[in-house]
Amino acid sequence: MDNILEVKNLKVAFKTKNSIKEVIKGIDFQVKKGKVTCIVGESGSGKTMTVMSIINVLPKNAFIEDGSIIFNNGNISKLNNSEMKKIRGKKIFSIFQNPINCFNQSITMGNQLYDLISSNMDITREKFNDKICTIIESLNLKNPKVILNQYPFQLSGGMLQRVMIAAAIFMEPDIIIADEPTTALDVTTQKEILKQFKLIQKKFNTTILIITHDFGVVAEIADYVFVMQKGDLVEKGNVFEIFNNPKHKYTISLIKATFDRKESEVC
Amino acid sequence: MISRFVVRRIIQGFLVIFCLSIISFAIINVAPGDPATALYGDLADRLTTEERNRINENYGADKPLTERYIKWVKGVARGNLGVSYVEGREVTTILKEKIPNTLKLVSWTISLILVCSLLLGLKAGFNENSFWDKFVSGMSVFFYSIPSFWLALIFIILFSVGNKNISGSGGTFSNLKYYIMPVSVLVIAHAGAYARFIQEKVKEEVNSHYVIAAKANGMDDRKIMKGIVKNALVPFINYLGITIPSFFGGSVVIETVFSWPGLGMLNVKAANSKDYPLLMGAIFMTGILVVISIMITDILQLVVNPSLRKQV
Amino acid sequence: MKKNKRYLIWVILLCIIVLSSVFAPFISKYNPVEVKLGNVLQRPGAGHIMGTDAMGRDVFSRVLYGGRVSLSVGFISVIISTIIGIIYGGISGYSGGKIDNFMMRILDIFLAVPTLIIMLALQTIIRGGIVSIILVIGCTAWIPTARIVRSQFIELRDKNFVKSAVVMSTPLWKIIIKHMLLNSMPAIIVIATLTCAQSIFMEVSMSFLGIGVPPGTPSWGNMLNNAQNDIMTGAWWVAVFPGITIVISMLCINFIGEHLKKKVTYV
Numbered sequence: 001m002d003n004i005l006e007v008k009n010l011k012v013a014f015k016t017k018n019s020i021k022e023v024i025k026g027i028d029f030q031v032k033k034g035k036v037t038c039i040v041g042e043s044g045s046g047k048t049m050t051v052m053s054i055i056n057v058l059p060k061n062a063f064i065e066d067g068s069i070i071f072n073n074g075n076i077s078k079l080n081n082s083e084m085k086k087i088r089g090k091k092i093f094s095i096f097q098n099p100i101n102c103f104n105q106s107i108t109m110g111n112q113l114y115d116l117i118s119s120n121m122d123i124t125r126e127k128f129n130d131k132i133c134t135i136i137e138s139l140n141l142k143n144p145k146v147i148l149n150q151y152p153f154q155l156s157g158g159m160l161q162r163v164m165i166a167a168a169i170f171m172e173p174d175i176i177i178a179d180e181p182t183t184a185l186d187v188t189t190q191k192e193i194l195k196q197f198k199l200i201q202k203k204f205n206t207t208i209l210i211i212t213h214d215f216g217v218v219a220e221i222a223d224y225v226f227v228m229q230k231g232d233l234v235e236k237g238n239v240f241e242i243f244n245n246p247k248h249k250y251t252i253s254l255i256k257a258t259f260d261r262k263e264s265e266v267c
Numbered sequence: 268m269i270s271r272f273v274v275r276r277i278i279q280g281f282l283v284i285f286c287l288s289i290i291s292f293a294i295i296n297v298a299p300g301d302p303a304t305a306l307y308g309d310l311a312d313r314l315t316t317e318e319r320n321r322i323n324e325n326y327g328a329d330k331p332l333t334e335r336y337i338k339w340v341k342g343v344a345r346g347n348l349g350v351s352y353v354e355g356r357e358v359t360t361i362l363k364e365k366i367p368n369t370l371k372l373v374s375w376t377i378s379l380i381l382v383c384s385l386l387l388g389l390k391a392g393f394n395e396n397s398f399w400d401k402f403v404s405g406m407s408v409f410f411y412s413i414p415s416f417w418l419a420l421i422f423i424i425l426f427s428v429g430n431k432n433i434s435g436s437g438g439t440f441s442n443l444k445y446y447i448m449p450v451s452v453l454v455i456a457h458a459g460a461y462a463r464f465i466q467e468k469v470k471e472e473v474n475s476h477y478v479i480a481a482k483a484n485g486m487d488d489r490k491i492m493k494g495i496v497k498n499a500l501v502p503f504i505n506y507l508g509i510t511i512p513s514f515f516g517g518s519v520v521i522e523t524v525f526s527w528p529g530l531g532m533l534n535v536k537a538a539n540s541k542d543y544p545l546l547m548g549a550i551f552m553t554g555i556l557v558v559i560s561i562m563i564t565d566i567l568q569l570v571v572n573p574s575l576r577k578q579v
Numbered sequence: 580m581k582k583n584k585r586y587l588i589w590v591i592l593l594c595i596i597v598l599s600s601v602f603a604p605f606i607s608k609y610n611p612v613e614v615k616l617g618n619v620l621q622r623p624g625a626g627h628i629m630g631t632d633a634m635g636r637d638v639f640s641r642v643l644y645g646g647r648v649s650l651s652v653g654f655i656s657v658i659i660s661t662i663i664g665i666i667y668g669g670i671s672g673y674s675g676g677k678i679d680n681f682m683m684r685i686l687d688i689f690l691a692v693p694t695l696i697i698m699l700a701l702q703t704i705i706r707g708g709i710v711s712i713i714l715v716i717g718c719t720a721w722i723p724t725a726r727i728v729r730s731q732f733i734e735l736r737d738k739n740f741v742k743s744a745v746v747m748s749t750p751l752w753k754i755i756i757k758h759m760l761l762n763s764m765p766a767i768i769v770i771a772t773l774t775c776a777q778s779i780f781m782e783v784s785m786s787f788l789g790i791g792v793p794p795g796t797p798s799w800g801n802m803l804n805n806a807q808n809d810i811m812t813g814a815w816w817v818a819v820f821p822g823i824t825i826v827i828s829m830l831c832i833n834f835i836g837e838h839l840k841k842k843v844t845y846v
Contacts, residue, residue: 057483060395089485096483101476104494106501106574112494119487151574167484279684283691290692291700408837412829414780416787417803417822424815509690516695520784524807535788538699550696557691 004207005031010067027233036208038218041228047211051177056084089120093173097180099160103152110148135166158189175207194221215258227251280558287554349544358548369529376453384461392469407459415456419524449525468499501572508564512557586838593831600646607640611797620814630816633809641797648798653779659717661771664724672732694719716781727770731763765843772836776829799825
């Protein structure tokens with residue numbers, strides 16, 4: 001079981017008007033192939049920045065100061081845009097928080113998805129329609145043809161997220177990165193979505209990298225856990241080790257916050 | 268959905284025209300001066316009271332306000348806008364002569380403005396922080412600070428005085444030459460503002476989340492750009508609709524400078540000579556043209572972005 | 580840093596223009612209205628730095644005195660239109676619901692009316708002086724202000740600090756002034772600045788058409804009106820100098836407005 005992704009001494013910084021602010025301060029981690037890895041931490045800890053630097057879609061004034069990102073035994077941190085394009089979408093697919101913000105509100109779902117998929121592979125519209133409808137149905141969404149004709153604002157958050165996952169399944173990437181995929185959804189939909197991720201991992205042996213601030217999600221599906229705090233990777237390990245024997249203070253406080261709620265502390 | 272929208276717009280259009288007619292009718296009839304004064308100017312003082320009354324009665328100026336308004340409205344419904352005090356001809360005839368000139372001017376102007384502003388604005392919006400971006404931002408403010416009629420005067424100074432061939436006065440209007448000056452003045456003075464508008468909208472869209480998400484998953488740049496343009500065009504067309512009234516207002520000034528025999532100049536002439544039926548007719552027609560153009564832009568918005576039909 | 584100071588140039592330029600107009604009698608020794616038919620249409624040169632016009636009047640002093648008229652019309656009508664706009668927009672925004680809807684429909688109707696034409700009609704009757712022009716411009720330029728105030732009030736009305744003030748039975752006038760108006764001030768200042776440029780523009784346009792300030796009073800628009808015939812004989816200075824002054828004043832106000840806009844939107 002080897003590492004599909006290795007990050008070494010990654011340093012990411014922001015250029016502000018007068019200075020440079022480091023947001024990721026030199027982190028190392030390895031992502032095991034075919035497993036579900038969760039990156040946990042509170043807001044601002046640098047989780048999103050980490051995955052954005054993996055596929056190099058950092059915001060304008062952010063840049064990779066130092067470090068290397070090795071994917072499938074090749075360093076991708078220094079690749080230019082057109083070379084990165086071969087990886088984005090095809091080998092690494094990203095699913096973001098707030099599905100309503102991830103789509104263009106004035107284009108139908110079918111057209112947008114076809115634009116996305118056809119940018120990554122050659123496929124005719126009919127073949128695309130057939131395959132995507134099958135996938136959407138397998139995700140427990142009825143009437144896929146109708147869904148494809150809707151505009152994003154006509155669909156619920158859960159449906160949109162599932163359509164995104166359908167696109168991910170379609171592409172059959174090596175890694176699926178999901179940034180807080182369930183935060184904007186209600187609890188029952190959350191369970192559904194997480195179940196889907198688990199299924200994808202089992203069926204296609206896809207590596208799944210999930211970012212979350214919720215240890216409940218970790219408990220539900222993680223195989224490995226990385227804990228980040230203020231730009232540092234403070235603890236990493238296999239999920240059972242983390243839960244049974246958390247070493248870092250921060251990890252302990254995170255776990256406690258989610259699970260250790262005694263009745264006397266309520267109200 | 269679509270028909271409800273169009274119906275609502277038509278009703279609004281009628282309301283606008285109705286208000287316009289009331290406002291202009293009220294204003295004009297509160298004004299000093301009667302048909303006799305309009306016809307004879309200063310010589311009117313020499314008319315005897317009988318002659319004055321006869322003239323005024325002829326033009327129906329002695330009847331009460333509301334009656335005159337209703338008579339006018341009935342006339343309009345039949346296509347009769349009254350008779351000009353000064354020229355004695357039917358207002359509708361005069362209008363029919365002048366309106367096409369204004370329409371030609373306005374349509375050329377707007378078409379060129381659209382082409383220029385879209386070219387400049389889109390290029391600037393997609394290349395943030397590039398030379399084009401800064402150029403459009405700065406230059407547009409510069410150009411819309413220039414009053415178009417002053418620019419017209421400068422053009423006349425530079426190009427007309429001395430060689431009379433491009434001065435835009437009189438003559439036939441099928442000749443393209445006459446359009447060059449007034450249209451270029453208007454385009455230079457206004458294209459900047461529109462370019463800036465679409466540039467800002469595009470920049471907003473480029474920074475929105477769905478663009479980042481699409482880029483992250485390898486969508487082709489061209490396809491992303493198409494989506495952005497679609498989203499940016501709608502407020503742009505909306506903005507065009509809102510500023511159309513100012514085009515018709517501005518035509519008043521430009522037509523005066525270039526002696527362009529159109530609707531705008533008619534408004535000024537009628538106002539200065541207190542030719543009230545003509546003024547009313549001119550204001551009314553301007554209002555109708557404005558309303559029609561606004562409706563066209565509304566329909567255009569729907570065409571560009573059909574999703575609007577389903578929103579709200 | 581340097582970029583931010585750029586607007587100072589415009590502020591300084593504007594101050595120069597305003598102050599020169601205010602102190603016109605001290606700067607120019609020529610009478611702006613006295614007709615001197617012996618001095619007609621002299622080129623710019625010693626004695627008359629901007630030449631003389633068709634009635635022998637010194638163009639430079641007419642520009643300075645004209646500034647008094649054009650600028651004061653602009654500034655005062657902005658005050659009037661801003662007040663009307665705040666009241667209209669405030670009522671519409673704070674009331675919300677049907678009242679808001681109704682008021683906005685009326686606004687849409689006003690928008691479709693080409694203001695220049697209505698002013699044309701108004702001015703043919705009310706052949707008043709400067710005061711009537713100020714009133715006419717003030718009463719037509721309030722619409723953009725009303726829109727901005729309304730959207731600000733709508734946004735603020737839902738904010739928690741306003742809601743809590745209401746719950747605490749704060750008197751209405753206090754809520755509106757202290758909470759809503761004060762917080763809308765940045766946006767109001769921006770739109771007032773831009774309206775100022777518009778008003779000056781309106782005055783100049785109307786005077787140019789002959790329906791603005793009475794023909795005796797020097798104003799930039801008046802000067803351009805008179806210049807129409809003069810330039811045909813080659814007397815370019817009669818049109819160029821007042822025009823350049825107009826352009827510079829508008830540039831100053833517009834650039835200052837742009838700078839203020841940037842300061843406000845980042846917040």
